[in-house]
Amino acid sequence: MRRTALIHSWLRGFALCLLALPILALAVPAQAELSPAALDRAKLATVGVLEDTQDQRTPDKPGKILVRGTGFHLRDGYIVTARHAAEKHDVTTGTIIEKQIRILTTDLHELTADLVGDSAFMDVVVYRVIEAQRSKLLASAFFAGGDVQPGQTVFTVGYPMGWGPTMSFGHLGNTNTFLQTVDTRLIQADVAACSGNSGGGLFNEKGDVVGIMHAIIQTERDDSTAHCSRMAFAIPALLAERIVKAAIEGKPMTFSKMGIHMMAVKDGTKWRMAVKEVNEPSKSAGIQKHDIIIAVDDTEINDAAHLKNYLIERTTPGQQVRVKVRRIDADLTFTVTLGGG
Template identity: 25%
Template sequence: MNLFRSFLGFLVLSLMAGAVLWWGISSGQRTQAPALPGDGGLLEYERNTVEIVERYGDGVVFVSVVTRPQEVQLPPGFEFFAPFLQAPPREGAGSGFVIDQEGHILTNHHVVEGAGRITVKFHGDPKEYQARLVGSAPPLDLALLKVNAPREKLVPLVLGDSDRIRVGQKAIAMGNPFGLEFTVTQGIVSAIRENPGAIGDDSGLVPQVIQTDAAINPGNSGGPLLNSRGEVIGINTAILTPTGQFGAAQFAGVGFALPINLVKQYLPDLKAGKTLTAAEIIRNRPRLGVSLIPLSVYPESLRKQYGLPETGLMVQEVERNSPAQKAGLRPPTRYAYIQLPTGETLQVGVDGDVLLKADGVPLTSIAQLRQVLYGKKPGEAVSLEVWRQGRTLTLKVVPQVLR
């Protein structure tokens, strides 16, 4: 009898434990988002990504490049040996995406730089199609190709508005990392930040970049970064490596994309077959007509000596008949010499106007001012907060294209 009672007690406890376990599992399952019917059990946030990939993925292409042999410069009389000393052609690959039914493809300049032959492959098609470089803007790391392919192969992607993106929103990267054709990664827009030197040269022509944690690796360059509507908000261009260098190392969670609104400004020139230099780009952008130096370059002792603000942009020169001159900005009348970390000596003004803010944006670098100016519509004024000999005033200036 005691044995029977022990067994009965064990059985009751087991049933109770099983019921508790079943309740815990079932209640945990009820807290999950319900799967959507008719789409293979996809959740809502998954379906959005899948729909974007299925709709626009065929517009992302694999770009293959064979570079031209590099000639070796030899002294006079040794030209005969030049063909034997040429560096052999190199092969490279990257990504790009179709933007119209004419076959135009956007990519990075560094993907096709020095190319002697360019081919393009579409998703699910092993055939290579010949492409040519139409135009490029090396200072922006931007290039436009045109592919000779059947019209049905061309799936144009929609160019969005990178000025409207918000930190934290979904970001989808498509491309061909490490030669793995048609790869999709997803993350968020991690930041909209001043270009840390990741894209373009040191001319400051790319003032801001989109930072994302969507995985970007070698081979992703030139591919699109899309939002949750499937619109292109940027061109994946660079990554920050664990060593702090921008290059072709493995992704470490920090990638950068060229904002698409900046790209759209130069599409007409690229389609017209132009190769844009830094000087040409600057010449065709609205300017104030001043040369500036950040006060962060000034030694603290020099700033204190002349009672200058800690931050801002000191006016060095004002061009004649420029918007800056018409608005009343004043250049220095006194100068000093400072030594840069490179060992060079630089002459700087010490009593000119200092630009503190532009449209309320504090100015610590010239890139910040350019970002405000480049966002202006023709004829639209910028409001400058100016420090002048210890007092602060506000000036309205209309940027213009100065020839």
């Protein structure tokens, strides 16, 4: 599990999920903005990711289910969740991605799903329920088209602390946030979430997926490995959909590269990013060491994370982009044909 000082990816809820647990609302829903059909579809599409020790039930704990994470059914049996919610930790082999997981539907069917593909780079993994059991999946989720906006109404369905399914409602905050836990921007949401929500869908008012729940920032320190917060972060659907599509199609996920390394410098009163090292393809395009990166295709670049995010989400290898730089006192624009890798 990835960790920083106060950043905790949701991994394993220690509480048990009871067989007859009712729906629990963690925040007051904005029902005027959310249709019952959207809420119902999101709930039915949500699944729990069971502990890999689920079959090792003990006689003193009958009728209880161990849930470690959340996911959602996309279509045709494909289950999407956070990669770290499906990882297995072993003292000899280290951390590995499980080839097969068991999931729990909201009407308590336990199904088996096989690994299709994953991206450790982006903390996304795709499984597929075995064919004989796919008819047990009650609903499908859809990735929302376009990007999200701050203030947008959202909700999530999941298994915080192993309990659920629960619903939590709120709004989006900063949609361009960067943490040390993943190599992409994240969407901040003020929805209540805990250990175990990881991998669940972050839904808009139509019930479409705008993000995959990834991490929370812990607001209180204690010695427990289970945490809750209203400062939650999700992988944006704009990127997650590309990863899922590549996994389903069996294609390697490649990202665009400019071939530059950057460092922070002062440009007047503003901090900007300057080229520390330049390699191909930027070198052939004319970009030089110490050039200050101003913008790519008219999108202002504030730091290295912004540049990486723009390349990951908005471009493909082989695409040409216009890069505006400041060299001493002159603003210059170069056309770079992006590499891949």
